[in-house]
Amino acid sequence: MVPTRGLVIHVLDDDSAVxxxxxxxxRSAGLAVRTYETVERxxxxxxxxxxxxxxxxxxxxxxxGPEVMARLKSAKNSLPIIVVSGRDSESIQDFVRGVGARMxxxxxxxxxxxxxxxxxxxxxxxxx
Numbered sequence: 254m255v256p257t258r259g260l261v262i263h264v265l266d267d268d269s270a271v272x273x274x275x276x277x278x279x280r281s282a283g284l285a286v287r288t289y290e291t292v293e294r295x296x297x298x299x300x301x302x303x304x305x306x307x308x309x310x311x312x313x314x315x316x317x318g319p320e321v322m323a324r325l326k327s328a329k330n331s332l333p334i335i336v337v338s339g340r341d342s343e344s345i346q347d348f349v350r351g352v353g354a355r356m357x358x359x360x361x362x363x364x365x366x367x368x369x370x371x372x373x374x375x376x377x378x379x380x381x
Contacts, residue, residue, distance in 0.1 A: 261305035262371060265289045265321065266337070267313045271360070275308060278364045284371070292316040301330055306374050308367070309354075311338035311345065322352040333374035337362055 262284050264275045272288040279286045285305075289295040292315070307325075311318040318336055325332065334354040338345060341359040349357050355374040358366060 259304055260375060261285045261287060261303045263287050263299060263305060263307045265295045265307060266310035275367065278367060282368055292321055306333040306335060306371055308335045308337060311336050319348065319352060322354060326353050335370050335374055
């Protein structure tokens with residue numbers, strides 16, 4: 254079961270259907286959700302003190318998921334990251350792990366897989 258007390262799930266994806274779908278699933282599981290269409294809005298509004306995680310699209314226009322991860326890493330933000338991508342290759346897996354993502358899920362993402370991933374990344378320490 255995903256812990257819900259104080260947990261905020263941030264969803265950053267340029268596709269409104271994906272954002273809306275993830276938000277519905279997460280809210281139905283009792284989680285607080287904040288969605289962002291743009292990277293700029295995400296960085297303006299994120300509360301780094303709130304526990305939670307980021308569900309991040311790998312491929313976005315302008316600023317990509319990898320650039321977001323690099324920016325979070327350079328800011329020493331320890332928010333756990335779950336990357337979602339329409340592509341899943343060993344090189345993408347290695348890359349997202351190298352910049353600090355905790356998990357990679359392939360689109361379309363199964364609802365239970367998303368909830369399980371959130372449960373895992375919000376419970377397991379970053380060095381595992």
